[in-house]
Amino acid sequence: MRNLSLTVQPGEIFGLLGPNGAGKSTTINMISGVCRIDSGQVLIFGHDNRSERRLTRRLVGVMHQEIVTDNFFTIDRALRIHSGYYGVPRDADWCELLIERLGLGPHLHKSMNKLSGGLKRRFMVAKAMIHKPRLLILDEPTAGVDVELRRTLWDFVREINAEGVTVLLTTHYLEEAEQMCERIAIMNHGDLIALEKTQQLLARIEGRYLHVTLEQPLHEVPETLADLRPALRDNGSALRLVIDAEQGAGEVLRRLGDLGMTVRDIETSRPGLEEVFLHLTGARPDNGQAGGK
Amino acid sequence: MERFRQPERFVAWLPFATLLQKEVLRFLRVSFQTLLAPIVTASLYLFVFGATLGERISVLEGFSYAQFVIPGLILMGVISNSFANTSSSLFISRYLGNIVDLLVTPISAPQFILAYTLAAMLRGLLVGTAVLIISTFFADLPWQHPAAALAMAALASFLFAQFGLVAAIHANTFDALSMFNNFLILPLIYLGGVFYPVSILPPFWEGLSRFNPLLYLIDGFRQAVLGVGDVPLHMAFLVSFLMAAILFAWAAFLIARGYKLRL
Numbered sequence: 001m002r003n004l005s006l007t008v009q010p011g012e013i014f015g016l017l018g019p020n021g022a023g024k025s026t027t028i029n030m031i032s033g034v035c036r037i038d039s040g041q042v043l044i045f046g047h048d049n050r051s052e053r054r055l056t057r058r059l060v061g062v063m064h065q066e067i068v069t070d071n072f073f074t075i076d077r078a079l080r081i082h083s084g085y086y087g088v089p090r091d092a093d094w095c096e097l098l099i100e101r102l103g104l105g106p107h108l109h110k111s112m113n114k115l116s117g118g119l120k121r122r123f124m125v126a127k128a129m130i131h132k133p134r135l136l137i138l139d140e141p142t143a144g145v146d147v148e149l150r151r152t153l154w155d156f157v158r159e160i161n162a163e164g165v166t167v168l169l170t171t172h173y174l175e176e177a178e179q180m181c182e183r184i185a186i187m188n189h190g191d192l193i194a195l196e197k198t199q200q201l202l203a204r205i206e207g208r209y210l211h212v213t214l215e216q217p218l219h220e221v222p223e224t225l226a227d228l229r230p231a232l233r234d235n236g237s238a239l240r241l242v243i244d245a246e247q248g249a250g251e252v253l254r255r256l257g258d259l260g261m262t263v264r265d266i267e268t269s270r271p272g273l274e275e276v277f278l279h280l281t282g283a284r285p286d287n288g289q290a291g292g293k
Numbered sequence: 294m295e296r297f298r299q300p301e302r303f304v305a306w307l308p309f310a311t312l313l314q315k316e317v318l319r320f321l322r323v324s325f326q327t328l329l330a331p332i333v334t335a336s337l338y339l340f341v342f343g344a345t346l347g348e349r350i351s352v353l354e355g356f357s358y359a360q361f362v363i364p365g366l367i368l369m370g371v372i373s374n375s376f377a378n379t380s381s382s383l384f385i386s387r388y389l390g391n392i393v394d395l396l397v398t399p400i401s402a403p404q405f406i407l408a409y410t411l412a413a414m415l416r417g418l419l420v421g422t423a424v425l426i427i428s429t430f431f432a433d434l435p436w437q438h439p440a441a442a443l444a445m446a447a448l449a450s451f452l453f454a455q456f457g458l459v460a461a462i463h464a465n466t467f468d469a470l471s472m473f474n475n476f477l478i479l480p481l482i483y484l485g486g487v488f489y490p491v492s493i494l495p496p497f498w499e500g501l502s503r504f505n506p507l508l509y510l511i512d513g514f515r516q517a518v519l520g521v522g523d524v525p526l527h528m529a530f531l532v533s534f535l536m537a538a539i540l541f542a543w544a545a546f547l548i549a550r551g552y553k554l555r556l
Contacts, residue, residue: 026556032397035556057399058303068391072322073315084311085398087303127394 001026001190008135010045013157013167015181015198017174017273019281022187024170025065028139031168032062045134058086061133065140065170067120069112075123076108079130086131098126101156103149118145125153129160136160138169142176154180178202178273188281198273205271205279210241210249215262222259228252243268309404312395316412320378327378327416328423335370335424339363342488343431352489356519359432363425364442364515365487368449370424372510375417375450376478379409379457384470387461392554402549406458406541413454414447421446437520441530445514448533452510453478455540462547462554481507486515492523509533 001023008014016024029035031042033049033056042049049056070078079098083090099105102122107115115123125141138157142150154176161167171177177184177198184201186194194201210228217236228241243252253263320327342350343359350358386392395405428434436442456478464470485507491499502508503524513529516522522529548554 029556033555034393034396036551054399054401057397060397062397064393066390068389068393070386070389070391070394072319077318081311081315082394082398084307084314085395085400087305087307087399089302089304089307 001030004040004187004190004192006185006192006195008166008168009183010134010166011161011164012182013161013169013180015177015184016168016170016187017177017184017277018170018187021189022281023190024187025139026190027187028062028064028137028168028170032060032137033057034064058088058131059134060137061128061131061135062137063124063128063139063141065143067117067124069115069120069123071111071113074109074111075104075115075126078112078123079126082127083130088131091132094132095130098129101152102126103152118149121145122149133165135166135168138167138171140170140172143172150176174273174277184273186277186280194276194280201276202271202273204276207242207244207247207271209269209271210243210252211267211269212239212241212253212256212263213237213265214239215264218261224259225255308398308400309408312400312404312408313411316378316382316408317415319382320412320416327374328419331370331374331420332423332427335366335420336427338366339424339428339431342366343428347431352493353519353521356521357432359428360434360519361490361515362488363428363432363434364518365511367421367424367428368446368511368514369482369487371417371421371446371450372453372482372507373474373478374420375413376453376457376460376474378413378416379454380461380464380470380473381457382412383409383458383461384464384467387554388467396551396555402545405548406455406545409458410451410454413457414450417450417453418446421450434518435520436518438517438526441526442514442517445510445517445530445533448530448537449510449514452533452537452540455537455544458544459540459547462544462552481505482511485511486523487511490523506532506536509536 004023004027016027018024026035030037031044031049033053037050044056044059047056047059073081079095080090083095099108102125104119104122104126107119112120112123121141121144125138128136128138136157141153145153157167157169157180167180169177169180171180181198183195183197185192186201214237218232218239219236221230221232221239225241228243231240232238233240241252243249249266249268253266256263339359341347342362347358347362352358353361383392386395400408456473460470460473464473484502485505486502491502491508491512494502509524509529509532512522512524513526513533516524516526516529546552
């Protein structure tokens, strides 16, 4: 990490994005105390996470990216243990709520080694929240989990955020970050390269995309279309063009017709976080994924 | 979501108590391996040296060989199981990565060490007690200084619990961890007077044996039980206490710094 300085505002959902090896997990490990810090300071709600270790650890709940469980215990026992680690007497109501919302009920008395990967991730979310932290850190919580859990997890995160819990998350799925986060930081090679409100980040790329499906595939794009920053897709049968906000699609379609192209279908879209991310990091598209450690 | 807003109450002793409970549950969950197996091994030693060969061997005047060897076997059980508990538990946590579950919690280094140590001492002393009970079928022991015997057993288990922590932190592979046991602890135990008094060795080897720190634990414990030994009892306690203090300081230094635990 080099000269990293950022503030997560209390009560916000903050996204930390970056390609593989960008330093996201290291940042999270520094905040949660897993990583030693050579220089600098991490303040958690104003408290130094080294000199006020006991207090700050209780304020933070962290779900790490790697699945780590203790195979000696069942979910029920492990949750009791984790609650105790934080010095919090077991709160049956809260525990019950977590179990219910994360769908762990039918599996409570199963050993960890009998659980599927998705269930282990659900347990890890419950484990991170069991002591009611004021800052919840989720390091790619939805990696490898099914769509239903993803939806229920994000609903739950929004719910506890509405109760005042600050959330810091990294995710593989940029559309999730776009939907969930009020502000997003983008890291690359240990540097912070952007930190803005999500809408401001999205506005960094001007214009709209015009996605054109052609009747006849193209082998190469005519040079006369260079001003539209064309990108050939689907073996030449689709073309993505960038048009100005005030430019009409009709004019572009006329230009295509003049070049002898027959258009079968069109669609317009605004650039998303993926495009911003790729633009800032210079990373290559990878199925819409930002990557992760 | 009102349930989230409930005020928190922090119970300062709970993290330590929970870690201790978890460590005890961990070895009880696999009690065949952690308790029964060492008891069976010690019972076999008792059978071989107590009921069979023992009757033909005499190493200490006034005592049968079974009486001589039983204190050593009890302490051997205490030592090896205390070491095994901390070393395997901490090493596996490091190996599987679930050590982060502790690093992110308010558990302090002293709480960490104390919880691991007490669980290991409990396991070591449980095995030692079981060996003691089984040994009553083979010989009666005079128990000259029972309090001193208990203190020496507790000191030995404490000392090897610390050594287990140190080994678990320094070892990077299972192979390296087993080397601590196979190439250091076992030879020191066997050469430390479990099966023979060092006074029967030729002068050179006897002198060399006195550099073996295990001699002071084993001989001290035997002396507390039988009333005779090769090393004065106060010397045995002093050396053992010094070793325990050094290993505790070493373990505490490593854990407080997070050496090989934190990233």
